[in-house]
Amino acid sequence: MGFSNLTKKLAQAAIEDQVKDVLDAMRPETTAAPAKPATPPAPETVGATILKQVQAMQTALKENEELVVLFHNGQETLRVMDFFVPSPQVIVLAGLDADKNIMRVISPADSLQLTCKVMKMEPPATPARIRFLTPKIPSEKKP
Secondary structure, eight states: OOHHHHHHHHHHHHHHHHHHHHHHHHSOOSSSOOOOOOOOOOOOOHHHHHHHHHHHHHHTOOTTEEEEEEEEETTEEEEEEEEEEEETTEEEEEEEOTTSOEEEEEEEGGGOOOEEEEEEOOTTOOOOOOEEEOOOOOOOOOO
């Protein structure tokens, strides 16, 4: 058998093996146990959705841009610098008011409304980044 025939045979065998693997993967397995009905995933909470949206906006920023997140409540406006979620129903916002005072807002997640905008920064200013804080899980006491 010539070298070219050997190469053809090897290539044909490799292709047949790949086709067999693909077809096997497409066929339902007859020996497998019946699948349990899938439990639907838990619906995502409003707070989690809000955080994911803000994180996605911040992730998409360029180096010279910053995300400004504002919370308006009557006369007060808070520039949000930190998000803290102590429970799925509550979001705590921390940041600065118009007079640069430290301020916190504790809000039910399902009624929270934020204003988000991207602002370009001119060098040498460095863009601020929002922090997303998670509650600390108490560690088990050692015996």
